[in-house]
Every structure is written in structure tokens, then in C-alpha cells.
Amino acid sequence: MEERSHFDLLVIGTGAAGLSSALGFIEAAAERGESPSVAVVERSSEQERGGATKGSWANLMVNPEGVVDPDVIQRVIDSHPEVDEAYFRTLEAAAGEAVDWLGKHGVTLDHTPTGFAMESTYRATVGGGQAIVEALTEAIERYPAVSFHYETEAVRLRLNGAGRVDGVLVRGADGLLRVLSAGSVVVACGGFEGNYEMLTRYVGPRAGEIVPVVPAVRNNVGDGLRMITEIGGDTAGQFDMLHVQLVDSRSSKPDAGIFGVPYGIIVNKAAERFVDEGSRTFEGLNESLAFEVWRNQNSAAYFIGDAQTFSIPGFEHLNQTDLAPVEADTIPGLARGLGLDPEKLEATVSAFNSAVQDGTFDVSRCDGKRTTGLAIDKTNWARTLSEGPFRAYPVKTAVTFSFGGVRTDVRARVLTPGGTPIPHLYAAGVATGVWYQEYPGALSVLRCVVFGRIAGREAAQAARP
Ligand SMILES: Cc1cc2nc3c(=O)[nH]c(=O)nc-3n(C[C@H](O)[C@H](O)[C@H](O)COP(=O)(O)OP(=O)(O)OC[C@H]3O[C@@H](n4cnc5c(N)ncnc54)[C@H](O)[C@@H]3O)c2cc1C
Known part of the structure; x- marks a missing residue:
């Protein structure tokens, strides 16, 4: 095993959460005139990058003014005592800015009503999730100090002697393991929706028979959950619901x-x-x-x-x-x-x-x-x-995604069961568990973008001397 490189930030996953983290990090650093290095690792090939996001409609639950339906947020908060109210209040407060940010990167939204009764207001992303993946990837690729590592699977998080995350063990297409060391890591590799064994374990017998709604879902095999719980991170979300x-x-x-x-x-x-x-x-x-x-x-x-x-x-x-x-x-x-x-x-x-x-x-x-x-x-x-x-x-x-995942705070920091953030470790998107009972629709991509950006900005802040 040979250590090849060091990056200031390493992001796992090229869906909405991972790309928003990488770009959020790059932009936060650029505001300070810094140009730190970023690695993005992705299990799939370059052609298939973008995860479930790429196949998504990417409807966003915001009205034309960028406001999330407050009744839906309240309903989510009231749905279960374990729901993290602070998470959803942060989502509500940051949604408009996240939509503007997508717009700044060329993602356009359409507010034509469907004509059918709906429970809340949606804006459709023109071109769906693929448009988001393309726009954010293009913006990231303009940045010179970034490298994408396709057909590379994150296997394990590495801790230094003091318990701080300082790298990721990855396996490349050659089948060999190597360590990419990193100042901070963002885990954004989806949930366990593509893992037959985990679906059976958490959701119940026969859950593995539920087919993936798009093929990319199969790449999301609970690696974020596994890697984070291995080093003592906590879980959240309803594990027996999808x-x-x-x-x-x-x-x-x-x-x-x-x-x-x-x-x-x-x-x-x-x-x-x-x-x-x-x-x-x-x-x-x-x-x-x-x-x-x-x-x-x-x-x-x-x-x-x-x-x-x-x-x-x-x-x-x-x-x-x-x-x-x-x-x-x-x-x-x-x-x-x-x-x-x-x-x-x-x-x-x-x-x-x-x-x-x-x-x-x-x-x-x-x-x-x-x-x-x-x-x-x-x-x-x-x-x-x-x-x-x-x-x-x-x-x-x-199945589109699992509800159960890892626990984070409103700064996207991964928490232990005692509530302590694991230093330099962040998570966003479906890898994080937030839903109980019901997912109301049109909030998944939005939360990926909001908390992906937060993770990136927090990592940039943590990178400061
Ligand atoms: C058909 C469809 C319609 C949808 N419609 C909507 C909608 O209208 N509105 C809405 O809000 N949501 C919608 N969703 C859900 C939403 O798109 C997803 O929940 C969200 O995009 C997930 O983003 P993510 O970044 O968390 O994960 P993903 O986009 O799945 O990205 C995770 C990435 O991590 C990679 N990966 C996994 N494990 C590893 C590993 N060990 N190492 C390296 N890489 C790894 C995967 O290959 C993948 O590329 C829809 C989804 C689908 C499929």
C-alpha cells in the first residue's frame, strides 16, 4: 500500500451532495484568495458519474420566491420525536440562497404548475438532476487544483493518532488499495438503497427484492454508513423505511x-x-x-x-x-x-x-x-x-433512497453518539439520516445542495491555519 497524494479536501461521491461540497469548498477558499487541492472519488465511470442525482427529476420544494413550504417543514418536524428540528430550520433558511447559487451556475428552474392537485409548491429543474450534475461538475473542473478519481471506491476512513480523520483508503480500477490523505473528508456517497444485504437487515425480509428506480442506485451500498460507524460515528433516520x-x-x-x-x-x-x-x-x-x-x-x-x-x-x-x-x-x-x-x-x-x-x-x-x-x-x-x-x-x-444514515449537526459535521463532532469529517445528502415516517418529496436534492455547500464551507474554514 503506498501513499500517493495529499489533498486539502477529499469528497466521496459525485451526486448533488458531493459536487456541492467540492464547489462550496473551492468557492469559500477562493474568497480568501486561497487555492487548496481537492480530490473527488467516485465508484462509477466518468460517463456514469452523478449518482442517483443524474437520474432525478430534481424538483425542488420552493415557491417562485425561493421559499420552502413552511407547513411541510413543520409536518416533518412533528412527524417523530427524533427529527432534528435544527436541521430542517437550517434547510428552510438556506433554501432560497441554494436555489440562487444553482442559478448562478446555470441551473434554471421552471414553475409551471402541473395542473394536478399537489401538497406543496414545486419548481422543476430544467433538464432534471443531470443539469445540476453537469453545471456543478463544469464549475469544479474549471478549478485547476481539483482531480476526479473515477472507478475509485472509498473503502475506509483513516484516523490519525489523535482520532482526527486524515485520509481515505480507496480501491482503484486496478483492484489495488492506496491511501489518499486529506485535510478534511466529506462523505456524500448516498445511502444503502442499492445494498440487498443492508435492505434486508434494516428494512426487513424481502426488502432486497425492491428494485432500484434507476440503475445508479445500485452503486449506493451504504459505504458512508459503514465507514463512519466503524470509527464511532452515530446514526439517525428511520432505518426500516425507504x-x-x-x-x-x-x-x-x-x-x-x-x-x-x-x-x-x-x-x-x-x-x-x-x-x-x-x-x-x-x-x-x-x-x-x-x-x-x-x-x-x-x-x-x-x-x-x-x-x-x-x-x-x-x-x-x-x-x-x-x-x-x-x-x-x-x-x-x-x-x-x-x-x-x-x-x-x-x-x-x-x-x-x-x-x-x-x-x-x-x-x-x-x-x-x-x-x-x-x-x-x-x-x-x-x-x-x-x-x-x-x-x-x-x-x-x-427504491429511490434509504431513510437511515449517519448523524450530522447543522454544520454537516459527523457526530458521535455523545454528540461530539469527529474532527475534519463531514457528511451530506442521502448518506445522512434525517427522515422518519415519511419523505414529503422535492426536499432531497435541496438538502443535498444546502448541506453539501455547508460541508464544503466548514471544511474550508477548518483548513485555515
Ligand atoms: C428517478 C428519480 C427521481 C427523483 N426525483 C426527485 C425530485 O424530484 N426531487 C428531489 O428532491 N429528489 C428526487 N430524487 C432523489 C434525489 O435525486 C436523491 O435523493 C439525491 O439526488 C441523492 O444525492 P446524493 O448526492 O446524496 O447521492 P447520489 O446522487 O446517489 O450520489 C452518490 C454517489 O456516490 C457514489 N458512491 C457510492 N459509494 C461510493 C464509494 N464507496 N466510493 C466512491 N463513490 C461512491 C455513487 O456512485 C454516486 O455517484 C429522485 C431520485 C430519482 C432516482
């Missing part, structure tokens, strides 16, 4: 998401409804429904609509699969196409249709148009499924 979504189970397209469920019905293999499809808006329902489909429905369900459902203006944008839905002129015919019991599905749809109440259907708000008298009623957007052709997507559960 951010998941439904995808077309027939498709091999990355992110073949199916989000239109609130406007139709969903049934299991027994051709029975098992949730109130109208309990929440499409983006609000997504995670809990997909988790339920995995946990209690053996990761198989069928979203069903009729001609009215599929002709809702813009409905195609809620379903990103590359495959056409299964289609039939009758419900029994649709059941046969899906491999379900035709009589049972007809009975389910007919009971549902009989329970639908009068009211005005309105996709743009929770319209209160509901069913009554069913074992599980649908409380919004309930219309009879009566106009052929009938269409359906078979769906399964896909």
Missing part, C-alpha cells in the same frame, strides 16, 4: 413511474382494492402506497382506469413508463389481460361503481368526490369506471 415509488412492472426503462393512481383504482393479485386511492394527492400518496404494495401485497398491484381516466388532460405526464397500458373493452377482458380473476375484478369494479357519490370531479384540488359504504372508501376523485376501453398498468415497488 423512499419508494410504483413503477410499471413490465418495463426495464429507468424510472418507469406510475403516479396516476389517485384518479383511478388500484387492486392486488386477489383483484381487491386495498387502499383509499384518493386519500392524498399523487405525489403525497406515492411513497406510502408503494411501501404498502411491497410490504403487504407481495410487490404486485394493478392500477386501473377507464377511458375517462386516461383522457384527463396531462394524465400521460403522471405515468412515465415506455409501455402502453394493458387494454380491453370490458373489465373481465382487462382482468384476463392482467392475469387476474375476471369475476372477482368485475365484482370489485361494480361494487366500487355503485358506491360512487355525486359531486364535481376536479383534478386540480382534493374534490371530495367520494364513495360511501365500502370497506375501504375512496375519498377524492371517485368516478365510476364505466367507459371502455379499460386500461391498466401492472406495478411493483422501486
Whole structure:
């Protein structure tokens, strides 16, 4: 094993968190006229860099003024006694500036409303997460004292005799280990969403069967969590919960998401409804429904609509699969196409249709148009499924990220269980655990950018003599 280089900062990961850390560090140092050296190590190849961020829509939960919905922040804070309120208050306070910073680096946002009822205001990143990865990488690469190490995996954090992190043991594409020594290290290598063994260990039996929503998720195998807990860092976040979504189970397209469920019905293999499809808006329902489909429905369900459902203006944008839905002129015919019991599905749809109440259907708000008298009623957007052709997507559960990770403070410093920061060690993004019960959507990239920049700036500050 041979020590090849020293860097003032070493960042692990090229997603939104890692790139924001590296650039935050470079900019903070440049403000003082300094040009310290930076290494960024990344498991994937240069072509595949960018992690889950690259495949992300990168919607950001800010209104056009850059303000995060305060009700959502409060809901997150109230969701569990372990939630770190200071973390979310920092996110809330820094979000606008982070959005401006992305803008300064050429990332543009779009605030065109979806037209569908939503639980909070989003701004879409034009070009999605790929635009963020490209813009930040370009800005970092303009800096002369930076080196990217692709196909290089961080294996272990190195401590000096006093317990301060001073480097990382890495394995290159040649299979050989070497140490990159560093003034500070930022761990930004995602969660354990790509690790079958850890998913089973933390989330439960069969969790490893949950497919990754995009292939890059497979690179995130909990290395940050493992490396940090090995040296005494603490954990946070709900380890037995994941951010998941439904995808077309027939498709091999990355992110073949199916989000239109609130406007139709969903049934299991027994051709029975098992949730109130109208309990929440499409983006609000997504995670809990997909988790339920995995946990209690053996990761198989069928979203069903009729001609009215599929002709809702813009409905195609809620379903990103590359495959056409299964289609039939009758419900029994649709059941046969899906491999379900035709009589049972007809009975389910007919009971549902009989329970639908009068009211005005309105996709743009929770319209209160509901069913009554069913074992599980649908409380919004309930219309009879009566106009052929009938269409359906078979769906399964896909994982985006894990909730459990390492514990940091608002300065992105990694903490021990006693609350002591481990000197010169920072973490950001999905590697850090913050969510309990529910992830409300559109806050993941935002928190990666906010706390990635904080980690970089803190490391720059710590590097000062
Ligand atoms: C399809 C999709 C849609 C999404 N939509 C949204 C959205 O609209 N809004 C939102 O906020 N969030 C969204 N997300 C989630 C969000 O994009 C991610 O949670 C976030 O971008 C993760 O960023 P990160 O930097 O923590 O991790 P990543 O972007 O995954 O980066 C981690 C990097 O670390 C590398 N790595 C892992 N282990 C090692 C190791 N040992 N050594 C070296 N490198 C390593 C990986 O290869 C990867 O490149 C979406 C995600 C997906 C996949």
C-alpha cells in the first residue's frame, strides 16, 4: 500500500451532495484568495458519474420566491420525536440562497404548475438532476487544483493518532488499495438503497427484492454508513423505511413511474382494492402506497382506469413508463389481460361503481368526490369506471433512497453518539439520516445542495491555519 497524494479536501461521491461540497469548498477558499487541492472519488465511470442525482427529476420544494413550504417543514418536524428540528430550520433558511447559487451556475428552474392537485409548491429543474450534475461538475473542473478519481471506491476512513480523520483508503480500477490523505473528508456517497444485504437487515425480509428506480442506485451500498460507524460515528433516520415509488412492472426503462393512481383504482393479485386511492394527492400518496404494495401485497398491484381516466388532460405526464397500458373493452377482458380473476375484478369494479357519490370531479384540488359504504372508501376523485376501453398498468415497488444514515449537526459535521463532532469529517445528502415516517418529496436534492455547500464551507474554514 503506498501513499500517493495529499489533498486539502477529499469528497466521496459525485451526486448533488458531493459536487456541492467540492464547489462550496473551492468557492469559500477562493474568497480568501486561497487555492487548496481537492480530490473527488467516485465508484462509477466518468460517463456514469452523478449518482442517483443524474437520474432525478430534481424538483425542488420552493415557491417562485425561493421559499420552502413552511407547513411541510413543520409536518416533518412533528412527524417523530427524533427529527432534528435544527436541521430542517437550517434547510428552510438556506433554501432560497441554494436555489440562487444553482442559478448562478446555470441551473434554471421552471414553475409551471402541473395542473394536478399537489401538497406543496414545486419548481422543476430544467433538464432534471443531470443539469445540476453537469453545471456543478463544469464549475469544479474549471478549478485547476481539483482531480476526479473515477472507478475509485472509498473503502475506509483513516484516523490519525489523535482520532482526527486524515485520509481515505480507496480501491482503484486496478483492484489495488492506496491511501489518499486529506485535510478534511466529506462523505456524500448516498445511502444503502442499492445494498440487498443492508435492505434486508434494516428494512426487513424481502426488502432486497425492491428494485432500484434507476440503475445508479445500485452503486449506493451504504459505504458512508459503514465507514463512519466503524470509527464511532452515530446514526439517525428511520432505518426500516425507504423512499419508494410504483413503477410499471413490465418495463426495464429507468424510472418507469406510475403516479396516476389517485384518479383511478388500484387492486392486488386477489383483484381487491386495498387502499383509499384518493386519500392524498399523487405525489403525497406515492411513497406510502408503494411501501404498502411491497410490504403487504407481495410487490404486485394493478392500477386501473377507464377511458375517462386516461383522457384527463396531462394524465400521460403522471405515468412515465415506455409501455402502453394493458387494454380491453370490458373489465373481465382487462382482468384476463392482467392475469387476474375476471369475476372477482368485475365484482370489485361494480361494487366500487355503485358506491360512487355525486359531486364535481376536479383534478386540480382534493374534490371530495367520494364513495360511501365500502370497506375501504375512496375519498377524492371517485368516478365510476364505466367507459371502455379499460386500461391498466401492472406495478411493483422501486427504491429511490434509504431513510437511515449517519448523524450530522447543522454544520454537516459527523457526530458521535455523545454528540461530539469527529474532527475534519463531514457528511451530506442521502448518506445522512434525517427522515422518519415519511419523505414529503422535492426536499432531497435541496438538502443535498444546502448541506453539501455547508460541508464544503466548514471544511474550508477548518483548513485555515
Ligand atoms: C428517478 C428519480 C427521481 C427523483 N426525483 C426527485 C425530485 O424530484 N426531487 C428531489 O428532491 N429528489 C428526487 N430524487 C432523489 C434525489 O435525486 C436523491 O435523493 C439525491 O439526488 C441523492 O444525492 P446524493 O448526492 O446524496 O447521492 P447520489 O446522487 O446517489 O450520489 C452518490 C454517489 O456516490 C457514489 N458512491 C457510492 N459509494 C461510493 C464509494 N464507496 N466510493 C466512491 N463513490 C461512491 C455513487 O456512485 C454516486 O455517484 C429522485 C431520485 C430519482 C432516482
